Amino acid sequence: MKKNLIPAIRLTLVMLILCVGIYSGIVWLIAQVTPNYGKGKMVQDKNGKTYYANIGQKFDSDMYFNSRPSAVDYNASGSGGSNKGPNNPELLKDVQERVDLFKAKNPGEEVPVEMVTASGSGLDPDISVAAANAQINRIARARHIMPGELKRLVQQHTAQGAFGPAKINVLKLNIALDGVKR
Template sequence: MKTNLIPALRLTLVCVVLFMGLYPALIWGIAQLAPNKGKGEVVAHNGATYFTQIGQNFTTDRYFNSRPSAVNYNAAGSGGSNKGPSNPEYLATVAARVDTFRAHNPGMEKVPAELVTASGSGLDPDLSVEAVLVQIPRIARARSVSEESLRQLAAAHTEQPLLGLFGPEKVNVLALNLALDNLAQ
């Protein structure tokens, strides 16, 4: 027993030091090199503070809608709904979102899936360019601005794939909506 117990205790001690001490210190040190020291990008607007990497709840006709959240945009409870695509409750939720989207965007035949389904984390801050462009007619009507100026604004806030290869083009909804408010001023 002693021949097994001593090596096991040594390995446990090494793992504790390595994974509870050195590894977190290394990651913390790397984060200090990142913008805002790894705490995320914070934006202040009209007296409110927002994290740009966390989805925000925009549902009025004057703003680009965000992707729905399974956790009510609560970063402390990040996670999906864990309901599969055949779950009746999930299907009812998505159908209600589709109906709401179509009520606010009349004449819209094709609804991008990301506007009616939550992401895996429930906090996705980005939308595809297609999901942004389908909302432009509604916002143009609500704000009395031209659709062309909104297309230019969306194009200016479109982020290209990493190194031009990895991932799709995307638009940060918070940044776009803050720019939309500045456009109105």
């Protein structure tokens, strides 16, 4: 038994040093050369309140661009999807309710898929340009703002990444929306 126990303890210590010490140190060093030192992107609203821009926030008021649904109720400590398959009756019911709500709030607009389905993480902070444009008339009515002004605001906050379609950070867009004069 001693013949196997000593090498097992040595291997455990070596792996502990490698996996806990060295690996964690490398990840920490990489974080130090990223923006905000790996702590996430922070933004402030006009009242000085600070938010994480890279974590989805809940916006469901008619006065704001609505965010994507979240399977984890926007709880960053429990990131994840619903794990319900495409034929799950509960998921289909939830999506249909979201479609009906979107159509009621935004009559005559196409329903963008990301406005009725949650992302894989449940914390997606972005929506597509089409999803933002589909909400412009509702927000214009609620805030008494010309739709053209909101379209310009959407264009200003559209970001084209290296991969994938153009997207808009809902939190940043809504903070800018609060700055628009009525």
